[in-house]
Amino acid sequence: MGVPERFRSVLEPFIGDLKAREIISGIGLFGSWSRGDASPSSDLDLLIIESRDFDYEYLERIELNDCLIDLNYVPKSWIVYRVPPELDQKLYELQVMFDRDGSLTKAKNLMSKVYWRPERVEIRTEAYLVEADTYLSRARTAFNRGDYKSVKVNSIRSFWALMKILTEISRRPVLYSHFIRNLEQSSKSLDMQGLYEDYIDLIGFAGVNRASLKLMLESLSSAWMGVIRFTSANLQALKIIHPKIATKISYYARESFLRGLIARVNALIDENDFLEAAHYMFHVMVDMLENYAFLVSTAEGLRFDYAILLRHLSESKKSPIEVYQGAINVLDVKEFSSHDADEALKTVTETAVNIRQRRKDLIARFIG
Numbered sequence: 001m002g003v004p005e006r007f008r009s010v011l012e013p014f015i016g017d018l019k020a021r022e023i024i025s026g027i028g029l030f031g032s033w034s035r036g037d038a039s040p041s042s043d044l045d046l047l048i049i050e051s052r053d054f055d056y057e058y059l060e061r062i063e064l065n066d067c068l069i070d071l072n073y074v075p076k077s078w079i080v081y082r083v084p085p086e087l088d089q090k091l092y093e094l095q096v097m098f099d100r101d102g103s104l105t106k107a108k109n110l111m112s113k114v115y116w117r118p119e120r121v122e123i124r125t126e127a128y129l130v131e132a133d134t135y136l137s138r139a140r141t142a143f144n145r146g147d148y149k150s151v152k153v154n155s156i157r158s159f160w161a162l163m164k165i166l167t168e169i170s171r172r173p174v175l176y177s178h179f180i181r182n183l184e185q186s187s188k189s190l191d192m193q194g195l196y197e198d199y200i201d202l203i204g205f206a207g208v209n210r211a212s213l214k215l216m217l218e219s220l221s222s223a224w225m226g227v228i229r230f231t232s233a234n235l236q237a238l239k240i241i242h243p244k245i246a247t248k249i250s251y252y253a254r255e256s257f258l259r260g261l262i263a264r265v266n267a268l269i270d271e272n273d274f275l276e277a278a279h280y281m282f283h284v285m286v287d288m289l290e291n292y293a294f295l296v297s298t299a300e301g302l303r304f305d306y307a308i309l310l311r312h313l314s315e316s317k318k319s320p321i322e323v324y325q326g327a328i329n330v331l332d333v334k335e336f337s338s339h340d341a342d343e344a345l346k347t348v349t350e351t352a353v354n355i356r357q358r359r360k361d362l363i364a365r366f367i368g
Helices: 005-019 085-094 103-114 118-144 150-168 177-187 192-201 210-233 235-240 243-252 257-271 274-300 306-315 323-331 338-366
Strands: 026-031 043-049 056-066 067-076 094-100
Touching: 005 026, 005 043, 005 067, 005 094, 026 085, 026 210, 043 150, 056 243, 056 257, 067 257, 085 103, 085 118, 085 306, 094 103, 094 118, 094 243, 118 306, 118 338, 150 177, 150 192, 150 274, 150 306, 150 323, 150 338, 177 192, 192 274, 192 338, 210 235, 210 243, 210 274, 210 323, 235 243, 243 274, 257 274, 274 306, 274 323, 306 323
Parallel strands: 043 067
Antiparallel strands: 026 043, 026 094, 056 067
């Protein structure tokens, strides 16, 4: 599909400015506009390769004449040497727009050749197993410390990482806003529909409708505005935390991001994709809160523990109360007992064992 017409007039001078900076090695388009499945509410995603020395991806959102553009910066070393698995999909989808020395085109072409090779799929799915194990460990820690709300959140995040494995093995892209649709199709093609149903049961959004989603969106908006105000008032704390976390907070804590998020959710609601809309809000909210809560703890001089994310927010003396109240509404964790938490842990643990045992066989059968 390429760059849409409404973006071109504002994008060309912006790309020109980037090209003039020696530190910029390459620029490419990825995401929905590159894949060809964008909707009118979709923003534009650019991968920007920098030649300076750092070892993480950072995000920036800009708004040019009402066009929302996400800039994903990564170090040149990631494409020249060993490509980390989190960059695979971006390179696979990439349309190269600028390449100072040919290295981005070379990385793109190589990824096009190896993306669906069994050994590369094993690398990506192994990374998802590590992610799932991390969240499951946090869920167990939260359970032992009596934070059952955080048990649910961490359990869902662990299960989500495991479901990414099914999506990968069925040769579908792992997307934020169309995850449920792709997972349902993936589970059917792999004859593993039971895991899809278990995931939906754990999330608890099966009964959402247009009215309940509008209320969720109001809660999300209220919480997000609280995050924006807190971040603006605590810029000194933002300066002393790791740049990877600081840039993530700066990315989320903008009204332009919130406007884009609201537009995307409303588009899903208008398409009657109710479960997808709720799922999208849940995971974007958690990703934001994990970084925001780190900032809150820093501002309060406290050590942050990801495992008890919601307890941190509930006990904070500085974070606006609407952030916590909005979070528990969007995440649907108002009532989650120790028994519920124990059952969630059992479900995710059993699923992790199941997928870990079957992963390589599934790759051999469905990838090659």
